[in-house]
Amino acid sequence: xxxxxxxxxxxxxxxxxxxxxxxxxxxxxxxxxxxxxxxxxxxxxxxxxxxxxxxxxxxxxxxxxxxxxxxxxxxxxxxxxxxxxxxxxxxxxxxxxxxxxxxxxxxxxxxxxxxxxxxxxxxxxxxxxxxxxxxxxxxxxxxxxxxxxxxxxxxxxxxxxxxxxxxxxxxxxxxxxxxxxxxxxxxxxxxxxxxxxx
Numbered sequence: 152x153x154x155x156x157x158x159x160x161x162x163x164x165x166x167x168x169x170x171x172x173x174x175x176x177x178x179x180x181x182x183x184x185x186x187x188x189x190x191x192x193x194x195x196x197x198x199x200x201x202x203x204x205x206x207x208x209x210x211x212x213x214x215x216x217x218x219x220x221x222x223x224x225x226x227x228x229x230x231x232x233x234x235x236x237x238x239x240x241x242x243x244x245x246x247x248x249x250x251x252x253x254x255x256x257x258x259x260x261x262x263x264x265x266x267x268x269x270x271x272x273x274x275x276x277x278x279x280x281x282x283x284x285x286x287x288x289x290x291x292x293x294x295x296x297x298x299x300x301x302x303x304x305x306x307x308x309x310x311x312x313x314x315x316x317x318x319x320x321x322x323x324x325x326x327x328x329x330x331x332x333x334x335x336x337x338x339x340x341x342x343x344x345x346x347x348x349x
Contacts, residue, residue, distance in 0.1 A: 177221055184229040185217055192237060199241055209244070213237050287337040295330035298323055 196206045226232035301312045
């Protein structure tokens with residue numbers, strides 16, 4: 152192709168945008184306008200937290216959508232268009248990943264697939280563990296027990312615990328630290344040696 156002056160190239164680009172481009176013109180446009188954006192596009196997609204294989208798939212999907220649109224009319228400006236397509240595809244993928252079709256749930260019932268519900272043996276073990284924790288909590292001093300329940304069960308902050316119990320943050324810290332050490336010793340410490348010493 153003979154070199155054209157810049158005005159000739161601008162006129163040719165304008166004609167390409169005003170009518171549907173031919174396949175060779177579309178390919179030339181893609182190589183000239185879209186491919187140089189690939190490094191920036193890859194960087195943008197990596198920041199989305201996607202895996203390498205997912206990013207490769209996304210890039211191909213982006214290129215397909217860009218080419219489909221460009222086959223009808225060349226987008227101008229190109230860069231914002233490409234990144235808008237990329238953003239929209241990321242949003243679409245996130246939406247699809249969060250949706251579970253209702254048919255899937257029906258199929259699970261039909262297949263009689265085991266659920267993640269605990270079995271009877273796990274229920275017995277969990278109840279026994281709860282009894283052990285409750286017994287250990289009951290053996291704590293009253294104020295320490297109250298601080299632990301407010302923190303671990305009700306999820307209050309140290310400041311909220313201090314306000315509710317009428318004590319300083321430092322005292323809350325001491326109660327919680329002492330209580331957690333005592334609970335750890337009661338629940339996970341070495342059992343007392345029951346063997347008789349000679």
